[in-house]
Amino acid sequence: MTESKPIHPAERGMTEVLLGALAGSTLLPFFQAIATKAGEDLYAKVRSLLSGADRERAQTALDTAGSVTLADRGTMTILRLPAELPPDAAAALRLLVLPPPAEGWRIVYWDGARRMWVVDDLDVPPRNAVRIDEAPGESPSGD
Secondary structure, eight states: OOOOOOOOGGGGGGSEEHHHHTTTOTTHHHHHHHHTTOHHHHHHHHHHHSOHHHHHHHHHHHHHHSEEEEEETTTTEEEEEESSOOHHHHHHHTTOEEOSOOSSEEEEEEETTTTEEEEEEESSOOTTOEESSSOTTOOTTOO
8 A cells, every 4th residue: 555645625626526536436326425424324325236245245344344345446446434434524525535546446445543534546456345346256356
């Protein structure tokens, strides 16, 4: 993982606003649910878009790791959601901008200690990532 790159709102001219950047993405409903403070609906959305086996993997990840990691190959974006998303995460999401796409994947996650969303570059999705746009049985890294 490379160094975290929080983006100052003044840099918006050089970056894409998150919700616009993910237009058409299968991750967009999750970001919209967070941004509209519908946290209670968030994990229902996760479950509704996953197959039975992936639903179980996501629930196991929430139970054991305290977060679930979703990957969308179309936008090469990974979203890591904590089991409990604080209310200020919704407000902070509205200020999040994505840097221009780099080669490889980017991961978006809430850093509770810094109280902000962070975007990092990754070469491949984490092994525990659940692909929400994949054929059943396909893994995020293609193996």
